Amino acid sequence: MPKFTIRALLLASAALLAAPSLACAADKAVQAGKLFDGVKLRGPSTVVIRDDKVIAVEDGWTAPAGAEIIDLKTQTVLPGLIDAHVHIGAALPSKTNAIEYGVTHSDLDRAFDAALYARQMLLQGFTAARDLGGGPETAAVRDAIDGGKIAGPRLWIALEPLGPTAGHGDMRSGIDPALANPGWDNGLVDSPLEARLKVREHKRRGATVIKLMPSGGIASIGDDPRHQTMAQDEIEEAVRTAHGLGLKVAAHIYPAPAIETAVRAGIDSVEHGSFATPEALKLMKERGVYLVPTLTVYDVFYETASKHPELLPPGTAEKELANDLIPKKNFPQAVKAGVKIAYGTDLGEGDHTLEFDLLVQGGLTPTQALTAATGAAGDLIGDPSAGRLAPGSWADLVAVAGDPTADIGLMRKVAFVMKGGVVYKVGGVEVLAR
Ligand SMILES: [Zn+2]
Structure with missing residues (x-):
């Protein structure tokens, strides 16, 4: 003691x-x-x-x-410790129905949630994190932490992920088309020009990293994680504009062809990367692109999909059960390929230390897992002091x-x-x- x-x-x-x-x-x-x-x-x-x-x-x-x-x-x-993939205001999926939560909570409510989860993260040992998808509340919480008003990790924030209509980030998918919220358009990108504008807008609103959604995902209605949904020229323009402004680019991607397209466009990290092939991993290794495997979130969602599918948006429990075991099975390939790995959980609320065990079970040595959450994550964030x-x-x-x-x-x-x-x-x- x-x-x-x-x-x-x-x-x-x-x-x-x-x-x-x-x-x-x-x-x-x-x-x-x-x-x-x-x-x-x-x-x-x-x-x-x-x-x-x-x-x-x-x-x-x-x-x-x-x-x-x-x-x-x-x-x-x-x-x-550094968690390179969080959503600081996100409650655990096992707590409440996601759609009900979304339409009964304002950005202000989410800011109070985020303040609580940020403090919990700090006490778990995470003194820095990259938030890869939030909104005005994440910027407010980041500024309150920096200003010494509340306790939490140093935050790099992406605001709303940039992606196409009907893609993984389109909040309108699967809900009553008459419903609207001005914030739902903040991440929509359907041309290279829109990609350029949205990156600049995000920078103006306080983003310190840009998040792209080049492929479909799992916890969203109607899209398919096996499809590339963002066009190559949209990805390229977003990356060019972000890098020109000194912002790194993180990209949520599952399928191998979309990984290869986005890596060639110059992204800095592949988030999830669940359906990567040896060829895609080889390209990532050659270009020095990080993989943030987020194995924790698959366990968390698998549990909810198995026990409480009624808490997930319609149709997504089936997607979870069909896909959530694949990342754990594929992760050893990335280890074998020698791809750079950074630590990320994809959680807000919850235990951010769970990823350590999962990384080691997937083939990293304990020292490599610790490096993923410290030196490597600091390198990915781009802060040599972290x-x-x-x-x-x-x-x-x-x-x-x-x-x-x-x-x-x-x-x-x-x-x-x-x-x-x-x-x-x-x-x-x-x-x-x-
Ligand atoms: Zn995420």
């Missing part, structure tokens, strides 16, 4: 909150039993923190003059008892969480820092 009191931490956190940039705020020295730095495991180490950044990582246990010591000598310290513990990194770190490179199951029990130098969890207990 750490040798400090929660009261001392509260005082330290309050001092930081009151004067976050004052030079007199004490440096912190986190003494780690072992240290996973985002790439490899090291022995006893000390991470020295000033304000919200790491300024040094030293071998052994050191105590810089004047620094507050945080004793994690019995634990393994890792960079704060997912690593090195001078200049964010002071985002977590700790678990024991050695997760030997037993990945330990990642289910993150005991210590710090984000930006502020402690949120100690000894498995939340610290009310703000």
Whole structure:
């Protein structure tokens, strides 16, 4: 157990909150039993923190003059975890009927949901995440987190996914055509020109990554996950415009031909990639494109489709049951092909640590699974300060008892969480820092 009191931490956190940039705020020295730095495991180490950044990582246990010591000598310290595919405002599908939920909740309601799920994610150890499909509420929650008003991970957000009429992102599919919501058009793209405009609009509205829907999906009415639904010129124009604005592009894709089209167009990550063939995986490997396999969400939806199909939109339980076991079966092919893997669950509410076990069951070593959720995910997000513990990194770190490179199951029990130098969890207990 750490040798400090929660009261001392509260005082330290309050001092930081009151004067976050004052030079007199004490440096912190986190003494780690072992240290996973985002790439490899090291022995006893000390991470020295000033304000919200790491300024040094030293071998052994050191105590810089004047620094507050945080004793994690019995634990393994890792960079704060990154979930590269979340929907921060999404409730678990097993809780309520999805259509009922959609038409009885406003963006404001979703923002409060998202604030709750964001805090839960942070306490599970996730100090950063990429939200690949939300709306105004995700931008508001991201800004509230950045402004120190609520607790949550650093968020990169995509707003509404861009895709065609009748595609996976078309909210009108399968519902009464007379119903309307201005937000339902925010992601619709039916020409290269519209793709260019929508990317620019999303940038203006606060998007920091662009999400495309080149193929059909599962949890939507009427479309088929085996079809490429977005035209090649729409994908190409969206990618060109996004990259020109410094935004990365994540693409939800199932079938192999659509994966190959989108990879050739220059996307940065394939989300799901469930029906990838060895040829498609080879192309991804050659182009350095990440796969975010999101194995967790298939388990979650499979469970709901099996036990509570009435909670899913009409016709989707059948799609779930027909397709949801395929990704787990196919994932070892991606591992074998040597494709870069980043960690992503596709969850909002729920346990974001579930993916670790699934990645290891699919063939990653525990160290590779940890890299997927730290160094690799930081690389995919495009923030070299995230997912690593090195001078200049964010002071985002977590700790678990024991050695997760030997037993990945330990990642289910993150005991210590710090984000930006502020402690949120100690000894498995939340610290009310703000
Ligand atoms: Zn998703």
